[in-house]
Amino acid sequence: MFLMKYKISFIFLLFIASLPVRAQLQIKPPPASGFERRIRQYIDTMSIIDTHEHLVGPEMLADGFFLDFSLLLLQNGYDDLISAGMPDTLYDKLFNEELQPSEKWKIVEPWWQNSFNTSFNRIILYSIRHLYGIDDLNASTVGPLSEKIRKAYETNWFDRILLDSCRIKYLIKDGNYMPGRDVYVKYEKRFDDWLLLRSKFGIDSLAIQQRDPIYSLDDLEKSLTLAFEKELKKGMIAVKVFTSYYRTLNFEKVDKESAKKVFRSLVNGDMDFRITMKDAKPLQDYLFHHLMRLALKYDMPVAIHTGLQAGKGKIIDNSNPEHLTNLFVLYPGIDFVLYHGSFPYGGELSALAKNYRNVYIDMNWAWAVSPTYSRYHLNLWLEMVPANRLIAFGGDAMAVENVYSELILARNIISDVLSEKVKEGYYSEEEAKTIAKMIFHDNAARLYKLE
Ligand SMILES: [Zn+2]
Known part of the structure; x- marks a missing residue:
């Protein structure tokens, strides 16, 4: 009897194991065998756009102490x-x-x-x-x-790793362009000198930089406009907002009078006069909205650091992407790219990207921060967010060696997640490949006008 029962359960188990896995709706017929290998190969050999790096070029490395x-x-x-x-x-x-x-x-x-x-x-x-x-x-x-x-580094290692080993077609660098590499290295620019302004020294420095005195709030706005237009001419392809390292991402719409009040307190102060981020907020917020008007006018995407900040002692709530909600409503004409999968605010990011058509999710750096978080959220975002607003890769790294490894990690996880969904019949093999091409290449190419 016991044996019989055992036999029946064994047969039942065999039957269960032979059924296709159906974790969700099975929409597509079972894929042809070898689909996992084909998806992996497609992803491994694909040209990609790397949307975010801080690479130190070989010329600079030669002058430093960390080669x-x-x-x-x-x-x-x-x-x-x-x-x-x-x-x-x-x-x-x-x-x-x-x-x-x-x-x-x-x-x-x-x-x-x-x-x-x-x-x-x-x-x-x-x-x-x-x-x-x-x-x-x-x-x-x-x-x-x-x-x-x-x-x-005595050879062309730097370019070889990026172009040949990683198959990067374009790379977006945070900060400034890399002379001699403009063909594939593009750049995004921060305007922190305005967005984090809180001292008389800060205002004076801007005036000196631009060789134009700043006596009024209008002068200060003009200095931001000039700096922005100068970067446009140099080839900036996106605005980068980095401020959540120092203050909240909540940029309120401020009336000019409140911003003027802060401005006057700064210019009337002593040489080393400096106020808190909280007290400076009305002026910073006012300038942020001026920056958004420029982004709108010149059709520049705005990339924002959200979630975990590098380094120590930062306040995580400052970088919660929920704080940005008013901007998505106020500026429907601006494409906002929220970086790093907003770790650990992946749930909030899902809701924002689903609710607002001008919100993009960029998973750069998230792979390195946590492969498990990335895997889980990629699954979630593929189910929740239109694929045209998901961007897969940036290493957010300073050395090409780490870009290389992080990209392999990202390619591995993306291959796995897509293959699983093909196995379940949720996507066809072709659909999985289409998604991979969109998130690794096409979406960034369109957003940053790279083709
Ligand atoms: Zn970064």
Whole structure:
């Protein structure tokens, strides 16, 4: 009897296992065998647009002190060493002093041993293994690795990794353009000097930069207009808003009189007069809306840092994308690109992108921050948000080695998620490939007018 029962359950289990997986609605017929491999290959060999990087060019590297293993720690890896307890005061020793790799390793080692587990640091390990053939980061490898890095940068390594290994067609750099690389490196510009203004010194600096005195709020607005138009001529393709590192993303519509009041308090102050972000908010908000009018006039997308800030001691609520809701209503003609999958506000971002047709989700950096978050939210966004408003990749990195590894991570997860949905019959194989092309290339090309 027992055996019989066992046999029946076994047959039943076999029957269940042979059914197609139907986690949701099965809309498409089962895919032809080998679909996972074909989707993966399609994604792995596709040309992409990388929408956000902070790369340090090889020319600058040659003048710095981090053309060794510490290059790979820049920003992300360093952040997790700090999270593990490394004192901030060691930054200069690591990146601004001429030390041997072995001496740098002595500084890093205790903190690396406590943070080797994180995604930021696994990306570094992947880079050194696959690009430099070095299996681990430790006292005996930092020397040879540093030597290999130095040698690599004597060649056209930088461009080769980006163009050949990563198959990047265009790349958008935060900050400024890279001379000699304009063919594929485009740039977005921040206007923090206005959006974070809170001192007399700040106003004077702007006047000196532009060789034009600033006596009134109108002069200050004019200085922003001039700076914006100058960047347009240089080739800026988007406005970048970075302010949530320092203040809330809630930009209220302020009347001119309230902004003037703050402006007057600043210009009438002493040379070192400085007010709090909270007190400066009416002026900053007023200038932000002036910047939005410029973006509208010149048809510039506005890319906004949302969610987790790099570095330590930042206030996470400042970067909640919900604070931006009034802008989506006020400026239906501006395309707002919300960066980093708004970690950890993925749910809020889903609702915003579904509700407002001028909101784009850009998953740059989210892959490195958390592969699990990215996988979950990619599933969610594919189900909730039209595919024309999802952008897959930017590394948000300073070294090309880490762009390389983060892109492989993103390609892996996107292949997996799409293949799963094809397996379930939710999408056809062709639909999955169409989505991949839209999110890796077409959407960014259209949004930033890159073709
Ligand atoms: Zn960034």
